[in-house]
Amino acid sequence: MTLSAPPSVRHEHDHLHARLARAERTPGRLGEAARTVARILHPHFLREDEYATPPLALLHDLAHGHYAAAMSSVLPLVQRLRQELPLMLEEHQAILGALDELAGVARDVRDDDLVRLAEELKLHAQLEEEVLYPAALLVGDYVQLRMRG
Numbered sequence: 001m002t003l004s005a006p007p008s009v010r011h012e013h014d015h016l017h018a019r020l021a022r023a024e025r026t027p028g029r030l031g032e033a034a035r036t037v038a039r040i041l042h043p044h045f046l047r048e049d050e051y052a053t054p055p056l057a058l059l060h061d062l063a064h065g066h067y068a069a070a071m072s073s074v075l076p077l078v079q080r081l082r083q084e085l086p087l088m089l090e091e092h093q094a095i096l097g098a099l100d101e102l103a104g105v106a107r108d109v110r111d112d113d114l115v116r117l118a119e120e121l122k123l124h125a126q127l128e129e130e131v132l133y134p135a136a137l138l139v140g141d142y143v144q145l146r147m148r149g
Contacts, residue, residue, distance in 0.1 A: 001070040003077070005053035006060075009132070013045055013053075016124060019117050023102075030109055033102040037121070040098050044091045048128070051077040052088065055136040062139065067146045078140025085133060092125045 004010070020041065023034035055074045061067070081088075099118045106114035 001068075001073040003054035003057045003074060005049060006056050009053050009056060012124065013049070016117075016121060017041075017045065020121070023114055023117060026111075026114075029105050030102075030111060030114065033098070033105045034114070037095065037098040037102050037118075040091065040094050041121075044088070044095065047084065047088065051080045051084070052128075052133060052136055055081070055139040056132065058139050058143070059135060062142055067143075069147070071143050072147055074143055075140055078137060078143075081133065081136055082140075088133070089129065092129065095125060096122060 005013070020034060020038050024031055024038050026034060055078050058071055058074055062071075099122050103115050103118035106112075106118065
């Protein structure tokens with residue numbers, strides 16, 4: 001079973017990435033701050049796409065009582081997320097620091113759109129830590145329980 005992030009998660013990542021890419025093209029300190037965020041964020045998003053968000057694709061079916069043995073394909077992804085979660089959270093701290101810098105520069109030059117983008121990216125990191133990562137871990141735990149009987 002091939003899993004990928006739910007469309008809503010994928011859309012939000014794509015939308016945030018596209019807005020950040022536009023900000024990277026801004027000249028001067030603002031563009032430099034945006035490029036710093038992107039350098040940290042891009043590999044993080046790739047890891048999320050690889051193993052952190054695909055388990056969420058099973059949430060809807062599992063929440064509605066649908067289980068299939070093929071769902072066990074999620075277990076290696078969840079195991080990797082569990083192992084790499086400290087790295088993911090450490091990356092969030094680096095991302096938040098870079099976002100604080102971006103927001104500060106954006107405030108200095110009165111770019112309200114980039115202040116909002118920095119705040120939205122911070123909120124997205126919080127959502128991942130409070131909801132998405134734990135939900136992905138629970139998907140794996142639930143699938144394991146169902147496999148046992």
